[in-house]
Amino acid sequence: MWWILAAVAAVASAYWFLIRPHKYWVKKGVKQGSPTFIFGDSWAQTMQKQSFSEMIEMIYNMCPNTRYSGFYQFLQPTLFLKDPELIKQITVKDFDHFVDHQRFIPEDSDPLWSNNLFALNGKRWREMRATLSPAFTSSKMKYMFSLISQSGEQFVNYFLKKNEDVITVEMKDVFTRFANDVIANTAFGVECDSLVDRQNEFYVMGKEATDFSSFWTNLKFILYFLTPTLSDLFKVRFFSEEVNKFFTSLVKTNIQSREKHGVVRPDMIHLLLEARKNGLKHEDSPSIQDTGFATVEEHEFTKNAKKSEREITDQDIASQALIFFFAGFDTVSSLMSLMSYELAVNPDVQDKLVQEVDDTLETCGGKISYEGLLGMKYLDMVVSESLRKWPNAISTDRICTKPYTIEPKNPDEKPLHLEKGTNIWIPTFAIHRDPEYYPEPGRFDPERFSDENKANIKPYTYLPFGTGPRNCIGSRFALLETKILFFYILSHFRIVPVQKTPIPLVLCKKQFNLNAEKGFWLGLKRRCKI
Incomplete structure (x- = not known):
């Protein structure tokens, strides 16, 4: 008799913990797909049969004619926003209900990660954003222009x-090396030439910090989605101990040297030190040109927020410098790789x-000036279209921080009550590929962003750097860095397909980010100037 009771208990437990979670959205009257046992809607992507961007497009299209739908990250229910007006409502108008990002790593297990602007939540995020945002204005980009330009000249001179x-x-290899040198120079005050010194310590540590292709890295994320409690118990780290020690020591030593010798450089550490000493103010002027159409403006919510009363520590500076590196090292080099590919296969552009x-x-x-x-x-049109077709932020997320109700708008909807802790995803990649907003979305067409046409782009359908107060603080830097490098490259070379160029481009299924399955192999053809 005991084995019958045990079997019944096992079946009941399996239903309660492994099957019932996938009924969450059905019970709320929200349309969803057919989630796979345990894996939810992440089966193909987890098994590397589908790229992350393909998964996002699949979920976007599986419940047509809806403003939102439900899907599952393994057992975790997530709401998928598709309607531009609803995206605006949640990320801007009612932002105070959706302040935070999803947490992947236990808060106290990795100080270098948990203290950076992306990972901070609530009041600490708001204060740190208000403290740091003046360091990313267009006037500060002009301040750093000479350092970035120096790296661009170094890059083309090598070839x-x-x-x-x-x-x-x-291209991904050489652009990653360029991005490494720019971030080393502008954020950490370290001069590198990673095309010549290919195994310099800064580059090696950067590669390790941004590598998401390994089995163990993917296992960390799966562990968190399946059992956050177990992830907390084992204090899973985002960065390795070696990466933590290297970047923390680098920043602290750099700060000590500057303070001892009175060194001043037009870089990020200097701006963060100024923020610590005196605070920084927004100094943008209409006379200083901004970095382009894709630039996201700092929202009044954070621009006028109270700055942190807590002293900015060396650890805080190290954390912000590292997330700046983390974003620039991989995402900017991916944008550059994809843009170079589009230029090669679209010679008229x-x-x-x-x-x-x-x-x-x-x-x-x-000699180029700012x-x-x-x-x-x-150039701005080409960069904007590259970010439209290939947004590095394939999707972005928010967490419901206090109960919220999405009121019905369509006849088949009813009020949707969201509990605190509900995950929300905004599918940037899929919205940018929606033919309703961008006819022939697979075609690379910079004219979409001409003066005549860009006014026709529907608000909240172009989101390469996110939206609302929690948008990407580094959008100006990424755009400036990309434009500088392509200016220098095209001054001397044309970018052309070669025998190893994959046409059409096939995205790698082993990584979360946008990367080519067999690499971005292209040619730099020396220009014959008359």
């Missing part, structure tokens, strides 16, 4: 020294951009 008409290059580069160089007297670069309208 100009090669005695080859067409230099075959794996590249022809027009090369002409603008030449015209600008002549206007600037042979104003000259940001006055390049077609």
Whole structure:
């Protein structure tokens, strides 16, 4: 008799813990797909049969004609927002109900991760954002322009020294090295040349910090989604002990040296030290040109928020510098790789951009200036379309921080009550590929962002850097860095397909970010200037 009771208990437990969670949205009257046992809607992506971006598009399309739908990250119910007006409502108008991001790592297990702006929650996030946002204004980008430009010149000079008409290059590799040198220089005050010194410690540590392809890294995320309590118990870390020690020691030593010798550099550590000493104020002026159409403005919610009364520690500075590195190292190099691919396979677009580069160089007297670069309208159109077709933020998230009700708008809807802790996802990649908003979404067409056409883009359907107060603080830096590098490249080279170029592009299924299955192999063809 006991074995019958045990079997019944086992079946009941399996239902309660493994099957019942996938009924969550059905019980709330929300449409959902057909989640797989335990894995929910993440089965194909977890098994590396589907890229993360493909998963996002699949979920976006599985419940057509809905403003939102439900899906499951393993056993975790998540609400998928599809309607632009609803996205605006939740991320902007009612932001105070959706302040936080989802937490992946136990709060006290990895100080370097948990103290950065992305991971901070609630009041601590609001205060730190208000403290840091003045360091990312257009006036501060102009302040750092010379350092980024220096890295751009260093990059092209490396290839100009090669005695080859067409230099075959794996773009993700070289752009990652460029991004490493820019972040090392502008954020940490360290000068690198990662194309020459290919195994410099800064680059090696950066590669390790941003590697999400390993089995153990993926296991960490799966563990959190399945059993957050167990993840907390084992104090799972985001960064390895080696990465933590390297970046923390680097920043602290750098700060001590600057304070001892009175060193001042136009970089991020200097701005953060100024924020610690005196605080920073927003100093943007209409006379200083902004970095482009995709730039996200600082929201009044944080611009006017009270700055942190808690002293900014060396650990805080290390955390912010590292997340700045973390974002720049991989996401910016991915944008550059995808943009270079589009220029190679769309030579008509590249022809027009090369002409603008030449015209600008002549206007600037042979040396690019901040104003000259940001006055390049077609370059901005090309970057904007690259971010439309290939947004690095494939999706972004919010957590419901206090109970909220989505009121019905369509006939088949009823009030949807969201409990505190509910996960919300905004599917940027899928919205950018929706033909309702962007006809022929697979076509690379910078003219979508011309002066005549960009006014027709529906609000909250173009979200490459997120939206609302929790948008990406580094959008200006990413755009400036990308524009500088392509200006220097196209001044001397054309980007062309080579034998190893994968056409059409196939996305890698082993990584969360956008990467080519067989690499971004392209050629740098030396220009013959008349």
